[in-house]
Amino acid sequence: MSEPESSQQPVTTEVIVDDSSTVPSYSNFCRVTATPEEVILDFGLNPQPFAQGRQDVKANQRLVMNFYTAKRLLTALGMTIQRHEGTFGQIELDVRRRAHIPQPGAPTGPKGVVE
Template sequence: MSEEVKPAPAPAQNPQQQVQIPVDVTNRETVYANFVQAHLNADEVYLELGTFSQVVTPAGPDPITLTHRVIMNFVTAKRLADLLKRAVAQHEQMFGVVELDPNRRLRVPQQQRPNGM
């Protein structure tokens, strides 16, 4: 009679304990940015944030004003990229595609033009 060999049960693993870390927002600043550029090195991503008025005068276009620099490691950058991807996808589901090409974005679709145009 052969006896069936059963593997030994795996040692009980401690379930990952969730830790709640408080978030202090007392010094939070709110800024508006419609311009971003990124610089990379081996360890970090540098995001330069600012505003661009898109105003063009006879003297030339208004300059882009960079007001904030955010420096993050690539783990945080990947988390931010994932969060932004999901936020844009949700927005597009509700309101339609966000057009990146400024020439296409400024065009008014035929059916939305006022009468007489």
């Protein structure tokens, strides 16, 4: 006779990742596109990320994954960012607010300080 299900130990899986031959690269640009079956992430370096007008960016890495993997990545990134913000504070995406650059039309005080 088998034991009740409540007494069975949960099955655990351990994944060991060999990253010994991984080449790290930096990216400040990501383009996300998709087909009906896959998500495509193109990564590159934009040397002038805040420049106006046309900007040519060379994508030097491409990741292609199915939607299941993409959703797991979305969850993992969300949890990682949430943990980071819980420790270090909110990540401000607006560069003008990060650098304290006055926004157009904002009132300024002496020496251009935003009030």
